[in-house]
Amino acid sequence: MIDEKIISKYNLEKVIGVESLTQGYANENLKVITEQGPVLYRICKQQPLHLLKYEVRLMDALKKAEIKTAFPLVDVEGRYVQESDEGYVMLYEFKDGTEPELTEKTAFQIGAEVGKLSQVSLAEGLEKKNAVHIDNCHQLVSEFDNSKNPMPEVFEYFEEQTNYLTAKLDTSLPKGIVHGDIFPNNTIYDGEELVAIIDFEEACSDQLMFDVGMTINGFCFVNNELQPDLLRAFLKAYNQQRKMTTKEWQALPVYMQWGSHGMLSWHMRNELIHVPNQTQFERVLDLMRRTQWMRSNENKVLNMVK
Numbered sequence: 024m025i026d027e028k029i030i031s032k033y034n035l036e037k038v039i040g041v042e043s044l045t046q047g048y049a050n051e052n053l054k055v056i057t058e059q060g061p062v063l064y065r066i067c068k069q070q071p072l073h074l075l076k077y078e079v080r081l082m083d084a085l086k087k088a089e090i091k092t093a094f095p096l097v098d099v100e101g102r103y104v105q106e107s108d109e110g111y112v113m114l115y116e117f118k119d120g121t122e123p124e125l126t127e128k129t130a131f132q133i134g135a136e137v138g139k140l141s142q143v144s145l146a147e148g149l150e151k152k153n154a155v156h157i158d159n160c161h162q163l164v165s166e167f168d169n170s171k172n173p174m175p176e177v178f179e180y181f182e183e184q185t186n187y188l189t190a191k192l193d194t195s196l197p198k199g200i201v202h203g204d205i206f207p208n209n210t211i212y213d214g215e216e217l218v219a220i221i222d223f224e225e226a227c228s229d230q231l232m233f234d235v236g237m238t239i240n241g242f243c244f245v246n247n248e249l250q251p252d253l254l255r256a257f258l259k260a261y262n263q264q265r266k267m268t269t270k271e272w273q274a275l276p277v278y279m280q281w282g283s284h285g286m287l288s289w290h291m292r293n294e295l296i297h298v299p300n301q302t303q304f305e306r307v308l309d310l311m312r313r314t315q316w317m318r319s320n321e322n323k324v325l326n327m328v329k
Contacts, residue, residue: 025038030064033099041056074224075224078223080148081149084200090136090143096113096114138265201234
């Protein structure tokens with residue numbers, strides 16, 4: 024499960040146990056218990072070396088900004104990325120905790136941390152295009168005619184909403200570092216206290232409102248319905264750390280839609296347009312209904328936070 028030669032490159036004591044945590048699309052995560060304490064052993068199945076090096080540079084910037092996350096460990100020769108038969112491997116601090124329940128306090132906590140993240144300097148070497156980009160949505164539309172899993176209702180919706188968002192997204196809005204996927208399963212809480220935001224491998228540079236819209240989708244919807252109290256708590260905390268501009272407030276409903284539409288595009292892009300998957304399909308339908316509701320109620324959304 025783990026490569027003992029890799030472990031030996033770090034200042035760690037004897038390994039006394041290994042626990043499997045997750046085996047996802049991009050990574051396999053293991054908890055390695057040493058006499059010094061636990062560490063996270065991450066097998067990177069998908070990311071190439073240059074993106075892992077980008078992540079290391081980014082994590083250094085996050086450490087300087089005191090962002091709550093799990094930082095990568097460096098070996099005795101100053102290296103963060105190792106090679107193994109299963110792929111590249113990185114070791115991280117291990118953070119104890121659980122996924123949060125969605126409450127005003129957990130929404131407030133994540134809002135404050137996203138506000139801090141939005142202020143991390145976009146230094147040289149940290150520019151990187153978002154994998155969830157409107158250009159990728161148009162590319163996906165161009166593949167619909169060759170789909171091996173045609174979904175006419177979804178395809179019609181997706182093309183129309185992509186065109187709507189293309190006209191509405193404002194590239195002049197403030198830009199910086201965004202995580203891109205701040206959902207409860209990418210956070211660790213101790214009760215209602217935020218311990219860490221994790222899984223920064225998709226982090227990139229983009230409009231800061233991308234993270235605002237995406238995190239609202241993660242922390243302010245219950246049973247696919249927007250909860251005004253959670254939305255207000257999140258935005259209050261975010262704006263205590265970084266005040267949104269007038270144009271950003273006006274664009275809020277659009278970027279909330281972009282968050283759910285971007286998630287939907289991820290499900291479609293990862294084989295759903297060619298390979299039927301009922302669980303993915305039901306998630307796509309939920310996100311489609313969510314986005315349609317937000318588009319029909321843009322003024323109502325703004326009135327929730329006045």
